[in-house]
Amino acid sequence: MTLLSFLGRLARSAPSENRPSMPASTQPGINTLAAWRPWRRPVALLVILAQLAIAAQPLTVLAQPPEHAAAHPMAQGQLRRLAEWNQRMAQGRARQAQAPRTPADHARVRQERLAAIVRELRAPSSPADSTATQRRLQQRQALREALRQAARDPQALRDELHSHGQELRRRGAAPDILQRHEQALSRFEADAARYAQAAQTLLASPADAQADDAREQAALAPLQTLLTRQSVRGTAHSPAGPLPWRAPRPTPRVPAETPTAWHQNLYGDQRVRLAQAGPLTIGPLQFSHAPPAGRAPTEADLAETDEIRLTPALRAQAAALGHNPVAIHNWVRNHIDVHPTAGAIQSAQDTLDKRRGNPTDIAGLLIALLRASGIPARYQWGTIELDAASAQGWLGTQRPEAALQLLRQGGIPARGIAQGGRFSAIRLEHVWVQAYVNWAFGRGQFNATPTQHPHPNAGRNHWIPLDASLKTYDETAGLDLAAQAPLDAGALVQAMRRGATVHEAQGWIQHPDTAAALGQLDDWQRRLHAAIAAGPRGEAATVGDVLGTRRIRQEHPAVLAGTLPYVTVQPGAATAAVPSARQHRFTYRLHDGERILLTYTEKTSQLAARRL
Numbered sequence: 001m002t003l004l005s006f007l008g009r010l011a012r013s014a015p016s017e018n019r020p021s022m023p024a025s026t027q028p029g030i031n032t033l034a035a036w037r038p039w040r041r042p043v044a045l046l047v048i049l050a051q052l053a054i055a056a057q058p059l060t061v062l063a064q065p066p067e068h069a070a071a072h073p074m075a076q077g078q079l080r081r082l083a084e085w086n087q088r089m090a091q092g093r094a095r096q097a098q099a100p101r102t103p104a105d106h107a108r109v110r111q112e113r114l115a116a117i118v119r120e121l122r123a124p125s126s127p128a129d130s131t132a133t134q135r136r137l138q139q140r141q142a143l144r145e146a147l148r149q150a151a152r153d154p155q156a157l158r159d160e161l162h163s164h165g166q167e168l169r170r171r172g173a174a175p176d177i178l179q180r181h182e183q184a185l186s187r188f189e190a191d192a193a194r195y196a197q198a199a200q201t202l203l204a205s206p207a208d209a210q211a212d213d214a215r216e217q218a219a220l221a222p223l224q225t226l227l228t229r230q231s232v233r234g235t236a237h238s239p240a241g242p243l244p245w246r247a248p249r250p251t252p253r254v255p256a257e258t259p260t261a262w263h264q265n266l267y268g269d270q271r272v273r274l275a276q277a278g279p280l281t282i283g284p285l286q287f288s289h290a291p292p293a294g295r296a297p298t299e300a301d302l303a304e305t306d307e308i309r310l311t312p313a314l315r316a317q318a319a320a321l322g323h324n325p326v327a328i329h330n331w332v333r334n335h336i337d338v339h340p341t342a343g344a345i346q347s348a349q350d351t352l353d354k355r356r357g358n359p360t361d362i363a364g365l366l367i368a369l370l371r372a373s374g375i376p377a378r379y380q381w382g383t384i385e386l387d388a389a390s391a392q393g394w395l396g397t398q399r400p401e402a403a404l405q406l407l408r409q410g411g412i413p414a415r416g417i418a419q420g421g422r423f424s425a426i427r428l429e430h431v432w433v434q435a436y437v438n439w440a441f442g443r444g445q446f447n448a449t450p451t452q453h454p455h456p457n458a459g460r461n462h463w464i465p466l467d468a469s470l471k472t473y474d475e476t477a478g479l480d481l482a483a484q485a486p487l488d489a490g491a492l493v494q495a496m497r498r499g500a501t502v503h504e505a506q507g508w509i510q511h512p513d514t515a516a517a518l519g520q521l522d523d524w525q526r527r528l529h530a531a532i533a534a535g536p537r538g539e540a541a542t543v544g545d546v547l548g549t550r551r552i553r554q555e556h557p558a559v560l561a562g563t564l565p566y567v568t569v570q571p572g573a574a575t576a577a578v579p580s581a582r583q584h585r586f587t588y589r590l591h592d593g594e595r596i597l598l599t600y601t602e603k604t605s606q607l608a609a610r611r612l
Helices: 003-011 034-063 073-098 103-122 132-149 153-170 175-204 213-230 259-267 312-320 325-335 348-354 359-372 388-395 400-409 489-497 514-533 543-547
Strands: 377-387 414-419 422-438 461-466 473-476 501-503 508-510 549-552 567-575 585-592 595-603
Touching: 103 132, 103 153, 103 213, 132 175, 153 175, 175 213, 312 348, 312 359, 325 359, 325 461, 325 549, 348 359, 359 377, 359 422, 377 388, 388 400, 388 422, 400 414, 400 422, 489 514
Parallel strands: none
Antiparallel strands: 377 422, 377 567, 414 422, 422 461, 473 549, 501 508, 585 595
C-alpha cells in the first residue's frame, strides 16, 4: 500500500454518518457547514501531507549529499570571514613562534619548569605509594639541576627591566610611570635576594634519602611563592575574542534560603562566626549594665570601613539630623533613590552626593550617618519575600515578571512565587541595617543621655532592623509625543537617499542629502514644540511635565517601626563591613604580548571622583 493511498483511507475512515447529529428541533434554519462538506476530506488530506512534510524535512537534509547541500548566502559570507580571521590568527601565531627569543624569554621558560618541579615536591605523598621515595629522589635531583641552569636567570630579568626603564626615559614617560617602574625594580631586587637565599639553601642540602624534609620544605615554601608571583601571564586579545565590555547577564543563581548557604555566599566557607560579648566601655559608649553576651555591639560597629568613611560632609549631615536614628532613617528613605543592583558599588559619601544607590549602597549611607552619631550599626544580609504589588511599585514596572527580570539583570538572585495559579510574590536576596538604639522608652526617638543615644543600662537597648532602600513612588504620566508629533522615519530616510549612492548589499551610503534630512528634523522639532505648547502647562512645561515624573512618596513616622515591611525568609549574617564577596572591583591590566606589565585592582567604592 502506498503512502498516499494509506492517507486517503485514513481521511475516509471517519464517515459523517457515524457522527452524532443534532435533533431536528435544535438544528438551525440555515446549515452553514453543508456547503463545506465536500471539501473537508481533501483539506484534511492536505493538512496531513503538510505536517508530514514538515516532520520529514530534517531527514531530507540529512539524506542530501554534502556536495549538493545548500547554504544561505549570508551564512556562507560569515563562514568565509571566519575562515579569513582564523587564517590571520594562525599566521600571527606562526610569526610569534618564529620571533627570536631574548635571554629573558629563555629565563622565563626555565622558571616555569622550576616552578613545576617545586609544586611536585611541595605536594604531599601517600604513605601507601611504594614509588614515592624513588620519585622524590628524582625530583630533588631535577630541582638542583634546574637551579644550576637558572643561576643566571635573575640577571637576565634584571637586564630586561633596566632596558625597559631606559626605553621609558627615552620616550619621555611621565614621572609617576618612572616612579612605578623603580618600585617594580626594587620589588624585583628584594625577590631576587630571597630567591638566591632559597636556592643556596637547597643546593647546599643533600639530594639523597638522608635529606632533611622539614628544612627542604621550609626552603621550598618561599621559593614557590616567588615563582608563582613571577609566572603570572596575560593573554593577548584576539580580534575574534569577546570584548570585555557587555551588558550584564541576568544572574541565574536563586536566593539563599538556609544559614549555610548565606555563610557560603558571604564568606565562601561554612565557618560560624561567634558573637562577641561587649565590655562596659565600647569605644565612646559607656554602659552601667553590660550588654548580654551575643547581643553587645563591638567597636567595629562604630568604625570606618572601605565603604564607610566618616567624612566632614557625612558628619555634618548627621548633625543636621540631630544625631537621631528616627530622623536619619526618614531622611535616607525619603531622599535617596534606589536602583536594583547587587553588591557594594559606591561609598557612603558617593551615595550622599549622588542621592542614588543600590540597596547595599543605601545601607552603607544609613550606617555611616548612624555611626557618625555614635549609634552602632551593622549590615544585615538575608533573603526576603515581597508581594508582587510591592515589587512593582518599588521598581516601577507594570508586571511582576518585569520586576523579576529587572532584579536578575542587576545581579540580584531572585525567583518568582506562584500561588493559586498567579504570580504572587518575589523572593530575593537583600540587605538592610541593624541599629543598636535606645528602644525601651520612646522607640528610638530620644537620646538616653546628652552624650550618647544608646542607654547606659543595656537592657533598654535593642538591635532594631531598618530598611531605607524599600520605598514607594508617586508617578505622573508625561505627554504622548509619539502620538501627537510622530517622527516620519520613512520620509527622513527618503530625504537622505535623494541624490545619494546607496549600496544595499554592502550596507553603505555615499553623499546623503544632509540638508533635506535636517529639514525633516527641523519640521519634527517644530511639531514637538507645538505639541508641548498645547499641553496642560503650555510654554511653562518642565522636563517632568513632558516626560513624566517618578518621585519618592514622603513618609515621616515619629518612631521606629521595629519591624520590616516584608517577610524575612532567611536571615544571613550581620557584619560590620561589607564582605569581600559583595564588593565590586575594577581591574586594569597592561600587557606586552604575553607578559603583564601593570596590574591595578581597586574596589569601585574607592574610585569615585578619582583619576585612573
